[in-house]
Every structure is written in structure tokens, then in C-alpha cells.
Amino acid sequence: MKSFGLLSYKYGGAEGDLMIKRYAVAVRKWLAEDETLAHLGGDNFMALVKKSRTAEFLHLLEKVEVTAKYMGRVVPVYIAAAAGAYEITAKDGDPRDIMNGLSIAVSYARQHKLPYAFLTDKMLEETVDVQRMEQMLPEALEKREFQVYYQPKVDIRTGQIVGTEALARWIHNGEVIQPFRFIPTMERNGFIIHLDLYILKRVCEAINEWIEKGYKLVPISVNISRNDISGVGHDPRMLAERIIRIIKEYDIDPKYIIIEVTETTEASEQKDLYDFIKNMSEAGIATSIDDFGTGCSTLSVLRDFPVNEIKIDRSFINHEAFSTQDQIIIKSIIQMARQLNLNVITEGVETEEQARFLLxxxxxxxxxxxxxKPLEQSAFESRLSVGGYDRKI
Structure with missing residues (x-):
């Protein structure tokens, strides 16, 4: 099922368990006598369905109606599933291979936000690559193969550097491995928290080096994954304490660190995110909301969260021509942020036309x-030493 945790959160754990049973009954009613449904645990099911009925069955799973008791009333609830499909043939004799194939297809469907996915050879190859990468990650972190690159934040009017964002790059056997290849894997297996805290430590080391060299420092944004805050077994308060401890251990003035997070539409995650940001604020550590404007919680974030900065998502300016709607939306965000004393920065600026439009x-x-682009530390130091860019708008 998709986001079953939200159903339990809204209707309560006991009612959530009953909804799983009602879901099973509803699906089983559709099946023929020689087809079957199995409950694997939690909100995971497996069904054996005739090939000729597969398309119809997958369509059914996109919207299964059950009931729920809510505030003294019985209300209809429509549940969508993320399904993996595996065609069983005579050569498929090992149930473990079948279950493994289904698991891979389900993971693919969830990752790509699809209602269902059929297992393919490409998925199997990608799974092998992911497994190989997972095995490499702990050693790579221990060997300090992950390096910090810095992408400057610039004042459009003057060209002066006003901040920078710390970004992780994996240097393995001389090859730079881009984040899109390893970040999703780390987020899925929970290893991302080790990388995020590692990057924070390297940033603190760099700040102390720059102080010794006499550079004029700017605030550095460090990304903290949403999984670090709301992942299984994670506690936003404990995470905040670990971040605060690291900053104190390196004797860093908190004004030089900004913790960058992304907003979320999940109700339970929103509470965790709020608690985390509140703890950061109480410790004097600024926070920034990345990809602002792409989530459904945008206005509530502005109203309720004690953040210091918002980063307008690149999608608002990534057009050949700027529409009236673009102008209205961006201008409204900027005006609201200013009235709330928030700093505003737009990411993904690639042309002078875009910069002029924002200004x-x-x-x-x-x-x-x-x-x-994101710069190696030595290249960023050179840029930091001169303070900025000749380009002014």
C-alpha cells in the first residue's frame, strides 16, 4: 500500500489494522477460485493471478475502497497500492527467486511513484549495482573518499559571495561519482545519516582552516536528509543534539552553519521536521528550506516553522520565457518571506536573464x-579569497 502509515496516523493504530483486514477482504472478493491472496505482514500482500486477468487486477489495485470509523462515523477510504508484477513460468521453480523478483519490482514502483511495475532485466542489473554500491559505502566513508564541494550563493546586485552550500561528491578510483548515483541508495538503507554528519564535520574542519588563513567567512549550508529526521528509529531531538555537539567540538560559531532540509507533505514527518527545526533555532543554528514551492505544505512552513531561509526551486525559473503566473508566484513568495524576515535565495540560476528577472x-x-558549478575546496578557497565575481546585474 502507499503511505499506509498516514492512515494509521489519521484513524489510529487499531482502526488501521482493521482497515488492512478490510482491504484483504475487498481484494479477495475479486479473485477467482483458483487465484489466491497472501498477507506477508504489515501492509504487504502477494497475489497469484491468471495472466489473462493481470491488467484488470492491477487496475483494481489503483483504487480499492474500504471503510473506516472516523469521529463516530463510518467513512469510505480509497487505498492505492504500489505493485510489482512478475510473470511466473515453468522454469521458475524456486519461490525465493520469485519473491526476490517481486520485491525488486515493488521497490522500483515505489521509487518512481508508479502504481505498478513489471520486473525487467534492467531492474535486476540495477539491483546488482545498488547492492555492490551498498557494500562499498562503509569503506568509502572510512577512507574519506567522500569530498566536500562548495557551490557559492551570490548577491545578484554586487556579485559578492554571501554564502555557499556544501555538497557531497564520491571520488572512487579517480572517478567523481555524482550524488544521484549514491544518495538514493543511502536514503533507502539508512546510511545517509553517516554521510550527512561526516560532511558537517568536514565543513567544520574547513571553517577552522579558513579562519587560520584569514579568509572572510560566509555561512555554509549543510544538507540533512529528511530520512535522518523521520527515518525508522530516528529521533529529531537526538539528531539535533548530535549536530550541536559536532559544532561545539570544532568550536565553530553557529552563525557560520545553516542546516538545509526539504519540506514534506507527510503529516507525521512534518511534526518531526518542526521539532528538529525548533531545536536548531533554540541552539542559534539557522535553517533553510530547500526546493521551496514544490511541496504541498509551503504556506504552513512559512507560517509555523522557525526557519531563517527559503530556497526557491529552480523549476520556477527554468523556462525559455517567464509567464505572468511565474512572476505572480515568485513575487508572492518573496514578499511573504520578507514580511516574515526570511532570507530568500533562488537555485538553478544559469542565465543573466533569469538573474535580472529575479532582481x-x-x-x-x-x-x-x-x-x-560546485567547486573543490581549493577552487572555492580561491574564489572566497577574492570575495566574489565581476558579474553584476
Whole structure:
């Protein structure tokens, strides 16, 4: 099922368990006598369905109606599943292979937000690559193969560097492995918290080096994954304490660290995110909301969360021509943020036209390839030593 945890959160754990049973009954009613449904535990099911009825069955799973007791009333609830499909043939004799194939297809469907996915050879190959990468990660972290790259944040009006974002790059056997290849794997297996805290430590080391070299420092944003805050077994308060402890251990002034997080639409995750940001705020550590404007919780984040900065998502400016709607939305975000004393920065700025457009709407800070790609530490130090860029808008 998709987001079954939300159903339990809304209707209560006991009612959630009953809804699983009602779901099973509803699905089983559709099956023929020689087809079967098995409950694997939690909200996981497996069904054996005739090939000729597969398409119809997958369509059924997109919207199964059950009932729930809510505030003294019985209400209808529609549950969608993320399904993996595996065609069993005469050569498929080992049930473990079948279950493994189904698991791979389900994971693919969930990862790509699809109602279902059929197992393919490509999925199997990708799974082998992911497993190999998972085995490499602990040793790579121990050997310090992960390096910090820095992408400057720039004042559009003056070209001055006003901040930077610390980004992880994996250097393995001389090859730079981009984040899209390892971050999703780390988030799925829970290893991401080790990387995020590792990057924070390396940033603290760099700040102390720059102080010794006499550089004029700027705040550095460090990304903290949503999985670190709301993952299984994670506690936002404990995470906040670990971050605060690291900053104190390196004797870093908190004003030089910004913790960057992404907003969420999950109700339970929102509470964890709020608690985490509140703990950061109480410790004097600023927070920034990344990809702002892409989630459903945008306005509530502005209203309820004690954040210091929002980063407008690149999708709002990634057009050949800027529409009236673009202008209205971005201008509204900027005006609201300013009235709430929040800093605003737009990411993904690649052209002077985009920078000029933002400046006209009141956004003075930008980050993107117009100024620089993410830089190795030595290259960023050189840029930091001169303070910024000749480019002014």
C-alpha cells in the first residue's frame, strides 16, 4: 500500500489494522477460485493471478475502497497500492527467486511513484549495482573518499559571495561519482545519516582552516536528509543534539552553519521536521528550506516553522520565457518571506536573464551555474579569497 502509515496516523493504530483486514477482504472478493491472496505482514500482500486477468487486477489495485470509523462515523477510504508484477513460468521453480523478483519490482514502483511495475532485466542489473554500491559505502566513508564541494550563493546586485552550500561528491578510483548515483541508495538503507554528519564535520574542519588563513567567512549550508529526521528509529531531538555537539567540538560559531532540509507533505514527518527545526533555532543554528514551492505544505512552513531561509526551486525559473503566473508566484513568495524576515535565495540560476528577472521581483540572492558549478575546496578557497565575481546585474 502507499503511505499506509498516514492512515494509521489519521484513524489510529487499531482502526488501521482493521482497515488492512478490510482491504484483504475487498481484494479477495475479486479473485477467482483458483487465484489466491497472501498477507506477508504489515501492509504487504502477494497475489497469484491468471495472466489473462493481470491488467484488470492491477487496475483494481489503483483504487480499492474500504471503510473506516472516523469521529463516530463510518467513512469510505480509497487505498492505492504500489505493485510489482512478475510473470511466473515453468522454469521458475524456486519461490525465493520469485519473491526476490517481486520485491525488486515493488521497490522500483515505489521509487518512481508508479502504481505498478513489471520486473525487467534492467531492474535486476540495477539491483546488482545498488547492492555492490551498498557494500562499498562503509569503506568509502572510512577512507574519506567522500569530498566536500562548495557551490557559492551570490548577491545578484554586487556579485559578492554571501554564502555557499556544501555538497557531497564520491571520488572512487579517480572517478567523481555524482550524488544521484549514491544518495538514493543511502536514503533507502539508512546510511545517509553517516554521510550527512561526516560532511558537517568536514565543513567544520574547513571553517577552522579558513579562519587560520584569514579568509572572510560566509555561512555554509549543510544538507540533512529528511530520512535522518523521520527515518525508522530516528529521533529529531537526538539528531539535533548530535549536530550541536559536532559544532561545539570544532568550536565553530553557529552563525557560520545553516542546516538545509526539504519540506514534506507527510503529516507525521512534518511534526518531526518542526521539532528538529525548533531545536536548531533554540541552539542559534539557522535553517533553510530547500526546493521551496514544490511541496504541498509551503504556506504552513512559512507560517509555523522557525526557519531563517527559503530556497526557491529552480523549476520556477527554468523556462525559455517567464509567464505572468511565474512572476505572480515568485513575487508572492518573496514578499511573504520578507514580511516574515526570511532570507530568500533562488537555485538553478544559469542565465543573466533569469538573474535580472529575479532582481526585478525582489530576490537579491542566487545560486547556480551563472556564477559557478560546485567547486573543490581549493577552487572555492580561491574564489572566497577574492570575495566574489565581476558579474553584476
Amino acid at each position: 526585478e521581483l525582489g530576490c537579491n540572492h542566487a545560486q547556480g551555474y551563472l556564477y559557478d
